[in-house]
Amino acid sequence: MTEEHDRIEELLAGYVLRSLSGEDAIRADRLLSEHVPSCPTCRRTLAELRELAGELGLAAGASSPPTPLLQGIRRRIDGVARPSRLPRRVGALALAASVVALAITSGLSVSLGSRAREAEAQRGTALEMLSLMGLPGTEPVDLDPQGGTPDRARFVQVSAPQVRRIYLAARECPDPAPGHAYQLWLGSGGTFVPIGEMFRPVDGVVLLTLTLDVSRYDEIWITEEPVGDPPPSPSPDGRSWRAEL
Amino acid sequence: MREGDGLDLELHRRLSAGDREAFELLYRRYAPSALGLATRVTRQQALAEEVVQEAFLALWRAPEAYDPARGSFRSFFLSLVHHRAVDTVRREERLRNRTQRAQNLEPVRGEDVAEDVVEDAYLRVRREEVRNALGTLPPEQRQVIELAYFGGSTQAQIAEALGIPIGTVKTRTLAAMRKLRRALYPEGTA
Numbered sequence: 001m002t003e004e005h006d007r008i009e010e011l012l013a014g015y016v017l018r019s020l021s022g023e024d025a026i027r028a029d030r031l032l033s034e035h036v037p038s039c040p041t042c043r044r045t046l047a048e049l050r051e052l053a054g055e056l057g058l059a060a061g062a063s064s065p066p067t068p069l070l071q072g073i074r075r076r077i078d079g080v081a082r083p084s085r086l087p088r089r090v091g092a093l094a095l096a097a098s099v100v101a102l103a104i105t106s107g108l109s110v111s112l113g114s115r116a117r118e119a120e121a122q123r124g125t126a127l128e129m130l131s132l133m134g135l136p137g138t139e140p141v142d143l144d145p146q147g148g149t150p151d152r153a154r155f156v157q158v159s160a161p162q163v164r165r166i167y168l169a170a171r172e173c174p175d176p177a178p179g180h181a182y183q184l185w186l187g188s189g190g191t192f193v194p195i196g197e198m199f200r201p202v203d204g205v206v207l208l209t210l211t212l213d214v215s216r217y218d219e220i221w222i223t224e225e226p227v228g229d230p231p232p233s234p235s236p237d238g239r240s241w242r243a244e245l
Numbered sequence: 246m247r248e249g250d251g252l253d254l255e256l257h258r259r260l261s262a263g264d265r266e267a268f269e270l271l272y273r274r275y276a277p278s279a280l281g282l283a284t285r286v287t288r289q290q291a292l293a294e295e296v297v298q299e300a301f302l303a304l305w306r307a308p309e310a311y312d313p314a315r316g317s318f319r320s321f322f323l324s325l326v327h328h329r330a331v332d333t334v335r336r337e338e339r340l341r342n343r344t345q346r347a348q349n350l351e352p353v354r355g356e357d358v359a360e361d362v363v364e365d366a367y368l369r370v371r372r373e374e375v376r377n378a379l380g381t382l383p384p385e386q387r388q389v390i391e392l393a394y395f396g397g398s399t400q401a402q403i404a405e406a407l408g409i410p411i412g413t414v415k416t417r418t419l420a421a422m423r424k425l426r427r428a429l430y431p432e433g434t435a
Contacts (some may be wrong), residue, residue, distance in 0.1 A: 006419075009419060010415050010419040011386070011415075012416070013415075013418050013419045013422040014393070014400055014415060014418055015358070016324075017390070017393040017394050017418065017422075018327065018328055018331045018393070018397070019393035019394075019398065019399050019400045019403070019418070020332040020398070020399065020400065020404075021401050022401065024400065037417075046431065047315060047316060048426055048433070049422060049426070050315070050320065050324065050425050051316040051317065051320045051395070051430070052314060052422060052425055052429060053320075053324055053327070054316070054317070054319065054322070054323045054324040054327070054389070055317075055319065055320050055322070055323065055324075055371065055375055056319025056375060056379075056394055056425070057278065057279075057323035057327050058278060058282075058368070058371055058372040058375045059372065059375045059379055059394065060278075060280040060281045060284070060285035060286075060305060060377045061277050061281040061285070061372075061375070062277035062280070062362045062368075063277060063284055063293075063362065064277060064280075064362045065276040065277060065279045065280050065294070065297065066287075069276070069280075069294050069297065069298060070269070070272060073272070073298055073301050073305075074296055074303055077265075077302070077305055078300075103406070125312040132379050144292075146262075158387070170294065189310070189321070189325050189328050190300075190303075190324075190325055190327075190328025190329045190330045190332060192332075195266065201363055207282075215283060218307065218310045232335060232399055233332055233335050235335075236336060236365040237405060239359040244306065
């Protein structure tokens with residue numbers, strides 16, 4: 001193992017323990033999306049560390065769960081059937097299409113940090129997203145507004161198998177509170193990492209694209225955060241949108 | 246594959262097909278360990294039960310999140326519980342606007358298994374193996390693992406609480422994880 005791999009293993013050890021923050025968390029996410037998938041040594045190291053981190057939980061001991069716990073789970077399972085992807089997909093496609101149409105026709109600004117603010121770039125992004133939506137296996141995901149977030153404010157994420165890009169679109173998105181912006185998070189096994197720069201809607205519309213492999217994640221979450229470095233984990237108290245991937 | 250893993254795989258396969266009985270069997274197998282872990286991390290029974298409930302509901306809603314090719318179901322599920330417990334602790338911290346957790350950063354001795362817990366023998370055996378492996382670590386290495394994993398602290402918080410450079414925290418963490426890996430998986434995890 002090289003010295004570089006030692007440093008990577010050090011980062012991955014902190015990652016599986018859920019103990020990274022700030023720059024280390026961002027470095028880990030970059031590693032996990034850019035280096036680890038193509039490095040057999042790191043893939044094996046990560047798999048071994050993940051297995052170990054899970055089993056460490058056994059050391060905590062065991063408690064007999066109270067009867068109401070299982071009863072509560074049964075009630076919630078009975079109350080909410082397993083989500084069917086199809087209706088969500090249709091709704092998400094319609095939402096994505098409407099945002100693309102807005103972006104192409106209105107010349108609105110693209111919210112992607114300081115990059116790609118010109119109208120040409122936004123039209124290009126919108127057309128790329130439109131093109132992606134036509135690929136087989138494309139799975140648009142409609143994000144659910146959480147807590148007091150207005151229902152009319154909708155986000156949709158679009159990605160396709162074998163394409164290392166995701167597109168995020170929204171319409172009727174409210175401006176964040178003063179001193180705040182929105183942050184995109186992707187989660188895997190309950191661990192969330194901030195993705196990209198914070199953003200704000202322009203005239204209620206968001207259209208951004210990021211290069212990453214979304215297949216490694218199982219949840220997407222957009223939260224309202226104070227402007228600056230993102231916190232170690234998403235803040236659920238402000239406006240937010242969330243969905244399983 | 247270790248003892249118990251085969252049954253977990255079979256139950257997970259049935260769960261993926263929507264089998265409620267398989268789900269409840271997995272609940273009976275792992276709810277005690279999950280609750281023990283969540284209680285240790287959150288230090289609050291009500292929060293711990295909420296974590297366990299959400300983890301099992303996540304399993305029911307998206308059983309495909311577990312990929313058997315990536316490791317054991319046991320490890321996957323306890324990781325799920327751990328991550329949710331840590332997120333809960335951090336959310337609670339923010340709500341209480343606590344600026345530091347120094348008073349809470351003392352390593353906690355491993356709780357015993359409650360007497361009324363019924364669990365498979367292989368889990369008891371594996372729990373002892375994990376505890377024994379943790380017990381062989383030098384105190385300073387065990388401390389950082391305890392604070393990170395069971396205390397839900399970030400490496401930066403640990404460095405601040407212990408008054409040591411964050412680089413030292415990282416070095417101790419890596420050394421500890423390597424020792425644990427050698428002790429618990431002498432022939433690899435596959």
